[in-house]
Amino acid sequence: AQSVTQLDSHVSVSEGTPVLLRCNYSSSYSPSLFWYVQHPNKGLQLLLKYTSAATLVKGINGFEAEFKKSETSFHLTKPSAHMSDAAEYFCVVSEVRNTGKLIFGQGTTLQVKP
Amino acid sequence: NAGVTQTPKFRVLKTGQSMTLLCAQDMNHEYMYWYRQDPGMGLRLIHYSVGEGTTAKGEVPDGYNVSRLKKQNFLLGLESAAPSQTSVYFCASRSSADTQYFGPGTRLTVL
Numbered sequence: 001a002q003s004v005t006q007l008d009s010h011v012s013v014s015e016g017t018p019v020l021l022r023c024n025y026s027s028s029y030s031p032s033l034f035w036y037v038q039h040p041n042k043g044l045q046l047l048l049k050y051t052s053a054a055t056l057v058k059g060i061n062g063f064e065a066e067f068k069k070s071e072t073s074f075h076l077t078k079p080s081a082h083m084s085d086a087a088e089y090f091c092v093v094s095e096v097r098n099t100g101k102l103i104f105g106q107g108t109t110l111q112v113k114p
Numbered sequence: 115n116a117g118v119t120q121t122p123k124f125r126v127l128k129t130g131q132s133m134t135l136l137c138a139q140d141m142n143h144e145y146m147y148w149y150r151q152d153p154g155m156g157l158r159l160i161h162y163s164v165g166e167g168t169t170a171k172g173e174v175p176d177g178y179n180v181s182r183l184k185k186q187n188f189l190l191g192l193e194s195a196a197p198s199q200t201s202v203y204f205c206a207s208r209s210s211a212d213t214q215y216f217g218p219g220t221r222l223t224v225l
Contacts (some may be wrong), residue, residue, distance in 0.1 A: 009154075032212050043204065044157075044216040051212060090156060099164060100145050100208045101172065104156030 002027045002095045006105035014113050019063075019078040021108045023091030026072065032094035033074045034102070035065055039087045047089075050074065061085070086112045116140050118217035120205050126223045127195045135190040135220050137205030143215075145208035146188040147172075148180060150201040151219075157204060163188055195224045 007022040025031060035047040048059025055067045065076045074091060088107045095101040121136045137146065144165045149157040149172075159172030163182040177199060179191045188207075192199060202221050206214040 034213075036216075043218040044206075046213060046215070049213060094212060099162065099170075100147075100212060100214065101159055101162065102147075102157075102214060104158070106154060106156045 002031065002093045002103050004091050004093050004103055004105040006089075006091050006108050008108050009106065010109045010111065012111040012113060013081045015083055016080050019076070019081045019085065019110065021076040021089050021091075021110065023074045023076065023105060024072055025074060025091070025093050027093060033065075033067065034092040034094070035059065035063070035074075035076050036090045036092060037087050038090065038107075044090065047076070081110075081112045083112050083114065086110055118205055118207055118215050120203075120217040120220050122220060123218065124221050126225065127192075128225050129196060131195050132191070132193050133195065133222075134192075135203055135205075135222075137188045137190070137217060138186055139188075139205075139207040139215075140186065141207060141209065141215070142185070143207035143209055144185070146182065147206045147208070147214065148178070148188065148190045149204045149206065150174065151204060152201050160190065160203075197224045200224045 003026045005024045033050040036044040038044050048057045050057045050067045058064045063078045091105040093103045118139045147162040148160040151157045158174050161180040163169045166185040169180045181189045202219050205217040208214045
């Protein structure tokens with residue numbers, strides 16, 4: 001069965017410093033992986049997705065993630081944090097392609113300090 | 115395009131009352147999903163549909179029913195609300211490129 005583990009429930013960075021949000025996954029086949037962001041009291045917005053093309057995936061707002069099969073990881077990074085990046089981030093794996101069911105991690109809250 | 119919309123945005127129910135949440139999408143997607151979000155637990159799948167007239171159970175289906183009479187609409191029903199169903203409910207639809215698009219959510223409180 002597929003599963004997702006976000007290794008940090010809370011990450012705090014200073015504005016202008018790099019962001020690293022860690023995610024490990026478990027899947028019996030080559031998965032589709034996603035990162036979604038949720039700002040307070042808002043819905044979920046897709047940041048980026050990996051679907052077995054390039055292992056380095058670029059997303060919106062300067063975020064990117066690298067798929068590492070050997071480490072079963074899909075960590076999210078950004079070179080320089082902005083105050084507007086403060087939000088909850090979810091790492092997600094697609095369970096079975098023909099139903100598209102998503103398995104969510106528990107989420108990582110990103111705090112950005114001025 | 116409005117994308118995915120949800121009605122209502124907020125609702126307060128008393129234990130035992132019933133209600134229906136409406137999800138609508140204008141992207142002609144076949145697949146639609148209902149999730150609930152609780153603190154510290156991410157989103158969990160309640161029910162989903164792979165096309166008009168079809169529905170299937172997800173991870174946490176008990177206490178909920180769904181219907182997909184029209185391709186663009188996916189209804190989530192609570193027949194007898196319980197405090198454990200206090201949550202934020204999200205609807206999503208899925209494109210052919212395996213990407214799910216989420217609605218803004220419905221915040222439900224059951225007293």
